[in-house]
Amino acid sequence: MSLKHCLILGGAGFIGSRTALRLLESGYSVRILDSLDPQIHGTSLARSETLKCIWDHVEIQAGDVRDPAAVERALKGVDAVLHFAAGTGTGQSMYQIRQYSDVNVTGAAVLAEQLIRIKGQIGRVVISSSRAVYGEGAYLCLEHGRVYPHNRKVADLETGRFNPVCPQCAGPLLEQSSEESDPVQPTSIYGITKYSQEQVILNLCGALGIPAVALRYQNVFGPGQSLKNPYTGILSIFSQLLLQNRPINVFEDGLATRDFVYIDDVAEFNVRAVREPLTSCEILNVGTGFRQTLLDVVTALSESYGKEPEFSVSGQFRIGDIRHAAASQTQLRRVLGEHRFVEFKQGIAKFTQWVMAEGTDGALGTGYTRSLSEMANSGLLKGGKK
Numbered sequence: 001m002s003l004k005h006c007l008i009l010g011g012a013g014f015i016g017s018r019t020a021l022r023l024l025e026s027g028y029s030v031r032i033l034d035s036l037d038p039q040i041h042g043t044s045l046a047r048s049e050t051l052k053c054i055w056d057h058v059e060i061q062a063g064d065v066r067d068p069a070a071v072e073r074a075l076k077g078v079d080a081v082l083h084f085a086a087g088t089g090t091g092q093s094m095y096q097i098r099q100y101s102d103v104n105v106t107g108a109a110v111l112a113e114q115l116i117r118i119k120g121q122i123g124r125v126v127i128s129s130s131r132a133v134y135g136e137g138a139y140l141c142l143e144h145g146r147v148y149p150h151n152r153k154v155a156d157l158e159t160g161r162f163n164p165v166c167p168q169c170a171g172p173l174l175e176q177s178s179e180e181s182d183p184v185q186p187t188s189i190y191g192i193t194k195y196s197q198e199q200v201i202l203n204l205c206g207a208l209g210i211p212a213v214a215l216r217y218q219n220v221f222g223p224g225q226s227l228k229n230p231y232t233g234i235l236s237i238f239s240q241l242l243l244q245n246r247p248i249n250v251f252e253d254g255l256a257t258r259d260f261v262y263i264d265d266v267a268e269f270n271v272r273a274v275r276e277p278l279t280s281c282e283i284l285n286v287g288t289g290f291r292q293t294l295l296d297v298v299t300a301l302s303e304s305y306g307k308e309p310e311f312s313v314s315g316q317f318r319i320g321d322i323r324h325a326a327a328s329q330t331q332l333r334r335v336l337g338e339h340r341f342v343e344f345k346q347g348i349a350k351f352t353q354w355v356m357a358e359g360t361d362g363a364l365g366t367g368y369t370r371s372l373s374e375m376a377n378s379g380l381l382k383g384g385k386k
C-alpha cells in the first residue's frame with residue numbers, strides 16, 4: 001500500500017510540527033488535528049513557536065483527540081496516522097492524574113475505535129511513546145548481572161542516596177541502556193499513561209493487521225520546544241532562568257542523567273516509521289545512547305549563551321523522577337536503518353541560537369516557580385535544606 005496522506009494528532013506541538021515539515025519535504029500531504037492547548041502554545045496562537053512554522057503549509061483542524069467526531073472528520077482521506085497528542089509533564093502528571101489519564105489513554109482509545117470503523121483505509125500508525133515506560137531502567141550489578149530496580153525510596157532520597165541499588169543485594173549498580181525487551185515499570189503517572197497509550201494502539205493495530213510503530217523517545221530537544229510550558233522541557237526552563245539572571249535549582253546532586261536526542265533526528269525516524277515497508281507492529285527506542293548530567297546541561301547552556309550561571313545543587317527531588325536514562329539503539333537500527341545523530345553540543349548551539357532569536361519574557365521562569373509550588377503543595381517535591 002503506497003501511503004500519501006498523513007494525519008498528525010497533536011501535530012501543532014514540538015515534535016509534530018517538525019515532523020509535519022519533514023513529511024511535506026518527503027512528498028506526503030499533512031493534516032493536523034490539535035487542541036492548541038494554551039499551556040503549550042500560549043493564549044496568542046500567532047506567537048506559538050511551532051504553529052507559526054506550519055501555519056502556511058499544512059491543513060490544521062482545531063479539535064480534541066478525545067472527541068470521536070473530531071477524529072472521524074480528521075481521518076477523511078488519510079492513509080497514515082501519527083499520534084503525538086498527549087499531556088507531557090512528568091511532574092504535573094503526578095497530581096493532574098485524571099487529566100493525564102483522560103488525554104493520553106482516552107485519546108488513544110478514541111483513535112483505536114475509529115480505526116475499527118474505517119478498517120482497510122489506514123496503512124500505518126505511528127505512536128509516540130516514551131522512555132518513561134522503563135521507570136528506573138536497567139543496571140548492572142557485579143554480582144547479580146542485569147537488574148531493574150524499582151522506585152527509589154523516599155527515605156533514601158531524603159538522605160542524599162540518589163542512586164538506585166540492586167533489588168537483590170542492595171549493592172551499587174552501573175547504569176545501562178534500556179532495551180525494548182526490558183520490563184516496563186513506570187515510576188510516574190505520565191509513564192503509566194504512555195504505556196497504556198502505546199499498548200492500546202499496538203493491540204488494535206495488531207488485531208486489524210495495520211503495521212504500527214511505537215517510538216519510545218528519550219528527552220527530545222531543539223528549536224521549537226515550547227518556551228511557554230513550565231511543566232516540561234528542562235532546556236527551555238534553564239535557558240530562561242539563565243538569560244534572566246535568575247537562580248537555577250538543580251535537583252538531587254546534579255548527577256542524574258538523561259539521553260538528549262535532537263529534534264531533527266526524531267523527525268527523521270518519524271518519517272522513516274511511516275515510509276519503511278513493515279508488516280507487523282514494532283516498539284523502538286529513539287535516543288542517542290549517550291547520557292548528560294544535569295550539571296553538564298547547565299554548563300553547556302551557559303557556555304553557549306556566554307553567561308555565568310547562578311545555580312545551586314539543592315538536594316531536592318521530585319517523586320516520579322528517575323535517576324538515569326539512555327536508549328539502546330540496536331532495534332531502531334535493525335528496523336529503521338542507520339543514522340548519524342546530532343551531537344549534544346552541536347544541538348545545544350542550534351537550540352540556544354533559536355532561543356536568542358525568539359527572545360524570552362520571564363513568563364516561563366515564573367510559571368516554573370509556580371509549578372514547583374504546586375508539586376510541593378501536593379507533597380511531591382521533597383528534600384533539600386530544611
Ligand SMILES: NC(=O)c1ccc[n+]([C@@H]2O[C@H](COP(=O)([O-])OP(=O)(O)OC[C@H]3O[C@@H](n4cnc5c(N)ncnc54)[C@H](O)[C@@H]3O)[C@@H](O)[C@H]2O)c1
Pocket residue numbers: 009010011012013014015016033034035036037040063064065066083084085086087088103107128129130131194216217218219220221226
Ligand atoms: N518532547 C519529549 O522529550 C518527548 C519524550 C518522550 C515522548 N514524547 C511524546 O511525544 C509526543 C509529542 O510531544 P511534544 O514534545 O511534541 O509535546 P507538545 O506538548 O509540544 O505537543 C503536544 C501537542 O498535543 C496537543 N494536545 C494536547 N492535548 C490534546 C488533546 N486532548 N487533543 C488534541 N491535541 C492535544 C497540544 O496542543 C500540542 O500541540 C507526546 O505524545 C509526548 O508524550 C515527547
